[in-house]
Amino acid sequence: MVTLEDVAKLANVSTMTVSKVLRGTGAISKQTRTRVFEAADKLGYVPNRLAGSLSARKSMLVAVLIPSIADTVYAEIISSLHSLLDQASLSIFIAESLMDPEVEERQIQELLSLRPAFLVRSGGIASTQRTKMLLQRFGVPHIQIWDGDDPQGQATVGPSHIEAGKIAASHFLELGLRKVAYIGAETHKDICASRRMESFIGDMTAAGAETRVLTEPDLPRQAESGELLTHRLLEDGLQVDGIFYLNDAMAIGGLRFLLKAGLRVPEDVRVMGFNGTSREQTINTRLTTISTNGHALGQTVAKTILENIGGQLPTSRTLCPVTLDLGNTT
Amino acid sequence: MVTLEDVAKLANVSTMTVSKVLRGTGAISKQTRTRVFEAADKLGYVPNRLAGSLSARKSMLVAVLIPSIADTVYAEIISSLHSLLDQASLSIFIAESLMDPEVEERQIQELLSLRPAFLVRSGGIASTQRTKMLLQRFGVPHIQIWDGDDPQGQATVGPSHIEAGKIAASHFLELGLRKVAYIGAETHKDICASRRMESFIGDMTAAGAETRVLTEPDLPRQAESGELLTHRLLEDGLQVDGIFYLNDAMAIGGLRFLLKAGLRVPEDVRVMGFNGTSREQTINTRLTTISTNGHALGQTVAKTILENIGGQLPTSRTLCPVTLDLGNTT
DNA sequence: TTATTATGTGTTATCGATAACAAAATGGAT
């Protein structure tokens, strides 16, 4: 393995000089610079950032902890985050918390063991006491994303799920709906979803509408679950004129079932999703949904990181806009 | 920051003893073990893996380079990879190549600077000469995924895109189609897509069918592009009875356009996608598609890594199955 | 010419762990 020293020997300078040249710090004459570059190039030298970070007591790593990489929302955020951080030579490493506080704790420990410069962590789950202590003790600049309503991190970037619920409610109310349902899954773990549900149900109830909540723990948040729960809702003989789903996938499953059951959407029942991830995928139906812009969120996070790298990350809160995307299901 | 030494002092032993206890190596008496654990616990010690890896000359890092994190296929692979590697305390860090050989080269360099134990890299693009040299020189165990037809890595895991194209062709031929088109995008960069296209067109032509290829560089591989290119195809006045799309998103866009244009699917035109990512998302239409199992792929990769960690990664090739998912568009 | 700055370049200590080997403690067996 080629080291700084090998390059130094070939270029006939000290390792320190090579280090300076390669990082562009310090004052090195043009000739030695080219000599060093040539040597490094000839040897195919790739710096060892493990050693570098250890020595400099600062790393170029950004740790990201999200519930699931396979979830489009987070994937989009990370992708956008990556593309900006990349320009600053910051590497991203990721872990999944699966919405489980215990897992989150373990993962954060793993992540911290790499001594990242920043920790980007999805909020929305009830972190354990130990997790909070760890974060505090380590003093890593810590950005919480997704749960914009809860300013836990030093910086918080995310949509307000309370607002999302309000938007759904006000839209349903404008349409004059009087009997509505919320259909979700795993509500006990997902604080963000709970916020949407509560503010939605709260507003609807306050306006005198009849409400119903259907959730079931340990149900994957997929189309089939939407179908299942919608099926259950209808079985109960309940007549609803609007359903707000946990996410788009479940809304689509629900739609599937409603149409199969002979109901007309939006004439008989109106349907609203959350997340806007399905806009791309549907053919005739454009789901009415409340969407957040993952790309923008990622950008904001990246900007926050780049602006504060090396310094103190100030406490701040950025609320990302949530917008109502009118489709043809309401 | 708490170090090994702090723990050692508190437990009244040497750092080496602490190191051994925490890693479970060497023979340490039960009492010192508990003493060390208690001390570590009290101090909230989290090992510094930068230092550890540097010292042990081996890291617990797995580098992953894929075209795009936001792409469902890859996200699924990484997610499944993560969940297995996690059990072995292997951390994943990722980078996007954007299907650009230059970017790939830069990213690989960044990734190698962390001295990963394994490099998982998506094939399907034409790597630069320097990239190949780097990989060889570094001798990192290197697993190529996605392009199962091209055994470039020490281990290759992926579907055969040639087979995928053949499956599409044979299905179309069984249905008696005589005039078919392939609609794609960015074909010059994406070798995998090219393989599908070529084997599809090859087989169709060999069977005497009339074929047409419509691709355009620098077009995002999204629904809109599918709409656009399908529009263009129809404009040309060409009558086709089957279209094979680059991926599901584009197929869905295509479908959207075909239906808008008053064509019946599958009666007038048959449509086939690739990837099976949309099964979840559609409501009435189940797109006929050729799908690969990203989860299984990730598992295979993880297994390969876990089995060969610390040792030599033997050259191997695992072809992942591609299956025809019959929907109602053919 | 000598003193005084800049401008380059090199020295030494250090970061936080682990490997490899060395030393001490323990426990029978004689």
Next chain:
DNA sequence: ATCCATTTTGTTATCGATAACACATAATAA
């Protein structure tokens, strides 16, 4: 009590860089 084999613990060197400062060398001023 002595010795050898185990079991347990500690020492020293090292991994590959960087920080901080020290030392040359060249450029400018007095």
